[in-house]
Amino acid sequence: MSHNIKFLANYKTESFFDEMFTSEGDVRPAYKLFFENLERLNLDDLKAKQYTADKAYVSMGITFNVYHEGEGVERTLPFDLVPRIIPFEEWDVINRGLTQRVIALNTFLDDIYNKKLILKDNIIPEEIIRSSPGYLPACEGIQPPKGRWTHISGIDLIKHSDGDYYVLEDNCRVPSGVSYVLENREIMKRAFPNIFERAHVLPIYDYPLQLLEMLESLTTMQEPNVVVLTPGIYNSAYFEHSFLAQQMGAELVEGRDLVVEDGFCFMRTTKGLQRVDVIYRRVDDLFIDPLVFRPDSVLGVPGLFDAYRRGNVAIANAPGTGVADDKVVYAYVPDMIKYYLEEDPILPNVPTYLCWRDNDRDYVLENIHKMVVKTDNQSGGYGMLMGPSSTTEERRVFIDKIKSSPRNYIAQPMMSLSRVPTLIQDDLEGRHVDLRPFVLFGNGVSVIPGGLSRVALKKGSMVVNSSQGGGSKDTWVLGVPEEDLLNA
Amino acid sequence: MLSRVAQTIYWLGRYIERAENYARFMDVNLSLIMDLPKTMSEQWQPLVGITGDDALFRSKYDEEYTRDNVVQFMTFDKDNSNSILSCLIQARENARTIREIISSEMWQQLNELYLSVKDANLATNGNLSDFYRHIKTGSHLFNGIMDSTLIHNEAYHFANIGRLSERADKTDRILDMKYFYLLPRVEDVGTTLDYMQWSALLKSASAYEVYRKKYGRMDYRDIIEFLIFDREFPRAIHFCLLEADRSLHTIGNTQLGTFNNPAEKEMGKIISQLNFNDVNDIIQYGLHEYLDDLQVKLNHLGDEIFNTFFSLAH
Numbered sequence: 001m002s003h004n005i006k007f008l009a010n011y012k013t014e015s016f017f018d019e020m021f022t023s024e025g026d027v028r029p030a031y032k033l034f035f036e037n038l039e040r041l042n043l044d045d046l047k048a049k050q051y052t053a054d055k056a057y058v059s060m061g062i063t064f065n066v067y068h069e070g071e072g073v074e075r076t077l078p079f080d081l082v083p084r085i086i087p088f089e090e091w092d093v094i095n096r097g098l099t100q101r102v103i104a105l106n107t108f109l110d111d112i113y114n115k116k117l118i119l120k121d122n123i124i125p126e127e128i129i130r131s132s133p134g135y136l137p138a139c140e141g142i143q144p145p146k147g148r149w150t151h152i153s154g155i156d157l158i159k160h161s162d163g164d165y166y167v168l169e170d171n172c173r174v175p176s177g178v179s180y181v182l183e184n185r186e187i188m189k190r191a192f193p194n195i196f197e198r199a200h201v202l203p204i205y206d207y208p209l210q211l212l213e214m215l216e217s218l219t220t221m222q223e224p225n226v227v228v229l230t231p232g233i234y235n236s237a238y239f240e241h242s243f244l245a246q247q248m249g250a251e252l253v254e255g256r257d258l259v260v261e262d263g264f265c266f267m268r269t270t271k272g273l274q275r276v277d278v279i280y281r282r283v284d285d286l287f288i289d290p291l292v293f294r295p296d297s298v299l300g301v302p303g304l305f306d307a308y309r310r311g312n313v314a315i316a317n318a319p320g321t322g323v324a325d326d327k328v329v330y331a332y333v334p335d336m337i338k339y340y341l342e343e344d345p346i347l348p349n350v351p352t353y354l355c356w357r358d359n360d361r362d363y364v365l366e367n368i369h370k371m372v373v374k375t376d377n378q379s380g381g382y383g384m385l386m387g388p389s390s391t392t393e394e395r396r397v398f399i400d401k402i403k404s405s406p407r408n409y410i411a412q413p414m415m416s417l418s419r420v421p422t423l424i425q426d427d428l429e430g431r432h433v434d435l436r437p438f439v440l441f442g443n444g445v446s447v448i449p450g451g452l453s454r455v456a457l458k459k460g461s462m463v464v465n466s467s468q469g470g471g472s473k474d475t476w477v478l479g480v481p482e483e484d485l486l487n488a
Numbered sequence: 489m490l491s492r493v494a495q496t497i498y499w500l501g502r503y504i505e506r507a508e509n510y511a512r513f514m515d516v517n518l519s520l521i522m523d524l525p526k527t528m529s530e531q532w533q534p535l536v537g538i539t540g541d542d543a544l545f546r547s548k549y550d551e552e553y554t555r556d557n558v559v560q561f562m563t564f565d566k567d568n569s570n571s572i573l574s575c576l577i578q579a580r581e582n583a584r585t586i587r588e589i590i591s592s593e594m595w596q597q598l599n600e601l602y603l604s605v606k607d608a609n610l611a612t613n614g615n616l617s618d619f620y621r622h623i624k625t626g627s628h629l630f631n632g633i634m635d636s637t638l639i640h641n642e643a644y645h646f647a648n649i650g651r652l653s654e655r656a657d658k659t660d661r662i663l664d665m666k667y668f669y670l671l672p673r674v675e676d677v678g679t680t681l682d683y684m685q686w687s688a689l690l691k692s693a694s695a696y697e698v699y700r701k702k703y704g705r706m707d708y709r710d711i712i713e714f715l716i717f718d719r720e721f722p723r724a725i726h727f728c729l730l731e732a733d734r735s736l737h738t739i740g741n742t743q744l745g746t747f748n749n750p751a752e753k754e755m756g757k758i759i760s761q762l763n764f765n766d767v768n769d770i771i772q773y774g775l776h777e778y779l780d781d782l783q784v785k786l787n788h789l790g791d792e793i794f795n796t797f798f799s800l801a802h
Contacts, residue, residue: 058603059596059599059600060592060595232585233581233584233585237586238584242585242586242587242588243587243588245586245588246587246589250588251489251490251493252586252588254492255489256492257490257491257492263491267490268490268491268492268495268740269489269490269491269492270489270490270642270797270798352523460762
């Protein structure tokens with residue numbers, strides 16, 4: 001490396017794909033401008049910027065909560081100043097790949113709740129769908145507005161040491177994190193204004209507007225009343241619900257604010273009942289209507305599902321989309337793409353072993369120390385075994401679980417997530433990142449440029465979840481090709 | 489607007505006003521103590537007495553009305569749901585629930601005020617007076633930010649009704665404090681000590697200077713008249729209710745002086761009482777009794793606001 005940056009003096013890319021440096025230590029073209037800026041800073045400058053950013057998060061109250069009694073413990077998602085930068089050419093692949101994938105997923109959802117062609121043609125075993133907790137028989141025969149089911153999808157990607165992107169999981173039910181994407185950008189603009197003036201970073205500020213337009217496209221009502229349905233202040237993503245409602249100018253409602261009368265949905269206002277046309281729900285499927293799903297739910301609205309079924313209120317994402325989040329169903333997405341679109345997947349899945357298949361299971365049980373084992377319907381980094389770092393006892397527990405309920409387990413080889421330099425005390429060190437882009441599907445598909453880059457702050461860790469010591473970074477998608485950057 | 493949101497912002501206004509007034513209570517007592525003849529012991533019980541939380545205090549602090557206990561109880565005690573910290577916690581929780589309604593500047597100011605009180609516990613023990621002034625200023629800043637950044641629509645008017653009806657209640661209690669303050673002997677009525685207490689009360693309502701400009705000499709009848717009946721002083725009860733009434737009628741889109749719902753009716757009744765009473769009526773009735781009666785009516789007004797706008801039952 002030919003530079004004089006002290007806080008990068010000991011930086012090593014090791015055997016990983018590093019987003020800023022090649023294995024020879026050269027700065028990649030996408031990072032050229034940012035790196036030049038780093039060279040002009042000393043450690044104190046950098047730390048001052050980091051301090052200002054952290055303080056902005058606390059004072060703006062951008063927090064997620066772990067509640068105990070009344071006051072609760074609020075935590076900010078740790079934020080790192082070094083952005084993850086995606087070159088124009090890579091984004092082009094991601095954008096096309098995500099568009100293709102979301103169209104296939106939506107077609108799949110519409111299919112399994114209606115004609116079930118993919119099951120009849122034996123592309124996916126029917127019992128896999130039937131046994132998935134996200135599959136809701138109540139949704140059979142429903143045709144949501146415009147045939148859209150997964151209006152907002154968060155598709156988790158990783159870049160492996162081979163430099164290629166892979167899809168790690170699909171989130172079609174209630175993907176969260178987009179508020180961090182928007183706020184991270186605002187904070188970065190304040191920290192590095194001079195870079196943004198020159199870097200051709202694709203803007204993301206219009207996401208709330210796009211989201212609102214997508215939601216409004218789900219109804220034929222003139223001047224529709226769009227609301228955001230939140231489980232309430234105790235939900236860990238409450239900040240985001242409130243943020244999105246504010247940015248869209250929509251009403252933020254809780255279940256108790258809504259009432260269904262004569263098959264129509266209304267909200268209770270100081271001037272009486274007011275009709276609701278579109279609900280952007282951030283409440284899980286099973287809690288939206290105690291008459292149809294969990295009877296103990298106090299977060300939902302009795303009768304809402306009936307109003308939805310009659311087409312009197314649109315719900316995004318559609319109830320029933322959770323089946324696509326099942327990690328077993330995930331393994332079939334490449335097959336869906338071929339089946340519905342007659343195309344090859346642009347973004348591959350991580351190779352996945354399904355433990356209910358005898359051959360796969362045998363392989364997994366033999367090689368469990370090398371693999372990552374995941375439970376079909378858990379997220380947040382829970383219900384997971386990281387083979388290489390596991391103890392014999394942990395492996396034994398998972399082996400028993402796999403044997404007793406093979407349908408519920410999948411396994412994947414350890415992927416090595418790419419790394420981005422990250423400020424750890426007085427040095428920049430490589431830390432692993434993933435990427436969750438957000439995809440809107442209304443009249444057409446729209447991918448917000450970038451997404452949430454989550455970073456595993458613990459040294460060597462590949463687990464990026466906020467509940468497991470993860471943080472986030474701003475994600476820049478460059479709007480100009482590489483050759484232009486080099487000539488700049 | 490959503491009934492729940494209306495209720496939340498109304499209480500947001502109330503909680504902040506309550507926190508500010510508790511800071512006023514404390515500040516006035518601290519300054520009063522500094523001026524007291526050294527032969528008199530510090531009086532902290534009246535302060536607790538007017539809050540209506542005396543029973544809770546007694547059960548928690550063994551009836552020991554020491555400065556430290558009262559400071560703790562009124563300021564930081566989370567078991568006291570009306571302590572300054574409790575009010576700020578609740579105000580902040582409310583603000584969090586309706587962050588998409590209020591301006592982000594309001595949120596930020598409230599958040600910073602809350603953090604400064606929450607983390608203040610030991611560091612500021614040295615200068616309590618500064619600390620309470622900081623809370624007052626923090627509340628003023630919040631109100632100013634609200635007035636100048638929040639659109640003056642329904643949400644604003646609910647917040648305004650909340651803060652003004654709370655302020656009316658607290659000015660009522662500040663005046664009532666005189667009833668609880670002890671004078672060493674009956675003959676002390678009308679002495680320096682007596683008027684020192686009255687001045688302290690005026691100061692706690694930021695009313696001292698305005699009062700002196702308007703009335704000149706200290707006379708308890710004038711002080712009572714000023715703090716209850718003045719239509720121009722922003723902390724006088726009459727002023728607060730007239731302004732709250734304006735907001736109430738803006739929400740209901742009804743004419744002032746008429747009523748179309750129980751809240752407007754109750755408000756109208758209290759205001760007409762103030763319109764046609766004067767200080768003689770109060771003296772005749774008894775100051776403490778009059779203030780007590782007014783508090784009951786203000787509570788009833790709160791109930792009617794709840795029934796008219798917030799109650800989720802239809």
